[in-house]
Amino acid sequence: MTALTFSTSSAATLRADAIVVGVAKGAKGPVAAPGAEAVDTAFDGKLAAVLETLGATGGEGEVTKLPAPSGFKAPVVLAVGLGDAPEDEGFGTETLRRAAGAAARALTGAKKGAFALPVADAEDAAAVAEGALMGAYAFTSYRTSGADSAGGAKKKDDKSAPLAEVVVLGGKPRDKAFKAAAERAAAVAAEVNRARDLINTPSNDLNPKSFAAAAQAAAKEHGLKIEILDEKALAKGGYGGLMGVGQGSDSPPRLVRIGYTHPKAEKTLAFVGKGITYDSGGISLKPAGHNETMKCDMSGAAAVFAAVVAVAKLGLAVNVTGWLALAENMPSGSATRPGDVLRMYSGKTVEVLNTDAEGRLVLADALTRASEENPDAIVDVATLTGAMVLALGNRTFGIMANDDAFRASVHEIAEEVGEQSWPMPMPAELRKGMDSSVADIANMGERMGGGLVAGLFLKEFVGEGIPWAHLDIAGPAFNESGPFGYTPKGGTGSAVRTLVRLAERTAEGDLG
Ligand code: BES
Numbered sequence: 001m002t003a004l005t006f007s008t009s010s011a012a013t014l015r016a017d018a019i020v021v022g023v024a025k026g027a028k029g030p031v032a033a034p035g036a037e038a039v040d041t042a043f044d045g046k047l048a049a050v051l052e053t054l055g056a057t058g059g060e061g062e063v064t065k066l067p068a069p070s071g072f073k074a075p076v077v078l079a080v081g082l083g084d085a086p087e088d089e090g091f092g093t094e095t096l097r098r099a100a101g102a103a104a105r106a107l108t109g110a111k112k113g114a115f116a117l118p119v120a121d122a123e124d125a126a127a128v129a130e131g132a133l134m135g136a137y138a139f140t141s142y143r144t145s146g147a148d149s150a151g152g153a154k155k156k157d158d159k160s161a162p163l164a165e166v167v168v169l170g171g172k173p174r175d176k177a178f179k180a181a182a183e184r185a186a187a188v189a190a191e192v193n194r195a196r197d198l199i200n201t202p203s204n205d206l207n208p209k210s211f212a213a214a215a216q217a218a219a220k221e222h223g224l225k226i227e228i229l230d231e232k233a234l235a236k237g238g239y240g241g242l243m244g245v246g247q248g249s250d251s252p253p254r255l256v257r258i259g260y261t262h263p264k265a266e267k268t269l270a271f272v273g274k275g276i277t278y279d280s281g282g283i284s285l286k287p288a289g290h291n292e293t294m295k296c297d298m299s300g301a302a303a304v305f306a307a308v309v310a311v312a313k314l315g316l317a318v319n320v321t322g323w324l325a326l327a328e329n330m331p332s333g334s335a336t337r338p339g340d341v342l343r344m345y346s347g348k349t350v351e352v353l354n355t356d357a358e359g360r361l362v363l364a365d366a367l368t369r370a371s372e373e374n375p376d377a378i379v380d381v382a383t384l385t386g387a388m389v390l391a392l393g394n395r396t397f398g399i400m401a402n403d404d405a406f407r408a409s410v411h412e413i414a415e416e417v418g419e420q421s422w423p424m425p426m427p428a429e430l431r432k433g434m435d436s437s438v439a440d441i442a443n444m445g446e447r448m449g450g451g452l453v454a455g456l457f458l459k460e461f462v463g464e465g466i467p468w469a470h471l472d473i474a475g476p477a478f479n480e481s482g483p484f485g486y487t488p489k490g491g492t493g494s495a496v497r498t499l500v501r502l503a504e505r506t507a508e509g510d511l512g
């Protein structure tokens with residue numbers, strides 16, 4: 001894990017591998033951002049001109065490296081693009097987060113990066129820290145000393161190692177607000193990275209049992225209460241959704257309850273995560289081209305797990321219960337068949353018309369179980385539908401809810417932490433498409449609006465009167481294209497920051 005410190009040192013005197021400064025896009029070319037003063041002065045006020053000569057424009061995420069001015073203790077200045085120069089207010093926190101992330105990625109293999117970006121207050125400093133720590137991520141568990149794509153020999157700890165130390169300049173290390181900001185940034189980024197690690201772990205190593213074991217280890221470390229229902233307990237308890245989805249796999253399902261409580265808490269939140277450790281589609285097998293990334297189908301459970309640990313690290317005055325609905329969806333002689341009817345934990349019967357619509361089945365059981373404890377609100381997180389990816393693309397998750405105000409709050413919170421999301425409706429007329437001729441409901445409905453249909457299905461398993469929101473993260477959970485900002489290729493940790501902020505706002509009494 002990358003180390004984080006705040007420092008009041010000058011960029012000139014700090015020993016580091018690189019000084020990171022910001023460059024914005026001005027009307028007449030690139031302009032050096034606040035924070036770059038020491039570097040600019042050393043360049044006789046010509047930093048922007050030097051950068052322009054090197055082809056820099058100040059465009060978002062653009063990285064330009066140049067030798068540091070003489071007298072500097074760091075050898076390199078790395079200018080990172082911030083995008084359009086703001087007219088009055090400062091750079092937004094998400095702009096800082098992304099720029100710091102891009103810079104941290106460009107410093108892969110380096111030991112120490114000093115970030116001299118435009119930091120006006122503790123919130124800005126936290127954004128720089130968070131972005132840098134999230135950008136300084138690499139999933140190396142499965143790399144030996146093997147060759148890289150160019151065929152060159154690589155050691156695990158060499159040039160592909162993430163930046164080891166982040167120093168945020170302009171952050172006052174002794175100031176209370178800055179101290180809290182640093183702690184928060186470190187905890188949040190570490191937990192986002194924990195979710196990413198779980199998502200990136202291939203399904204031959206991450207199955208319901210090993211996922212539950214990881215949760216158990218973290219629970220022990222952070223003083224959380226944990227209960228794990230194994231396949232026997234699930235069968236006995238009547239968890240037909242989890243059992244029905246998991247029964248085709250040699251790795252049986254689990255339902256994990258991981259609980260954080262605070263003595264002064266006035267509210268309790270329940271987070272429910274879809275944890276399909278591999279989604280082959282089951283008997284309704286996915287075609288080639290649709291299953292290569294399906295190790296990511298537990299991203300919701302990873303986000304929930306990571307968020308609960310982050311809340312514990314931050315010691316927030318709110319109770320948070322995480323529910324991880326873990327199963328592997330495989331075809332086999334013991335798998336659920338299309339046309340089978342499952343009796344769910346709620347007592348409702350579900351006709352499984354498509355075994356690839358499995359997420360809603362495991363979530364339904366977990367939502368019913370979570371509702372029994374009558375939390376003040378429930379948020380589920382799931383890579384639920386391809387339809388949501390078609391609707392919103394690869395970087396935005398959809399938010400559905402049984403309560404308009406709650407949906408708006410979650411949307412606003414996501415925006416605040418820099419996660420792209422959009423509110424989606426749950427049109428009542430789509431319910432009849434799930435009418436079944438044999439059971440209470442079918443697990444599939446109309447193809448059009450498939451993401452909304454899934455939301456309507458889940459809604460029927462949420463306890464009466466409990467505000468509930470459903471985050472369909474199928475798009476942003478897993479980045480199949482190149483890295484950008486603080487987002488790496490592969491697992492992204494989508495929704496972790498939204499859940500943590502929701503817990504903070506609830507602890508602060510800002511919600512309901
Ligand atoms: N895990 C998939 C959804 C998904 C698709 C996640 C793409 C990430 C990227 C889910 O279990 C699924 O297969 N959904 C089906 C539902 C359909 C059969 C009603 C879908 O979206 O096609």
Ligand code: MN
Pocket residue numbers: 279281355356357358359
């Ligand atoms: Mn599926």
Ligand code: ZN
Pocket residue numbers: 276279297356358359383384
């Ligand atoms: Zn799935």
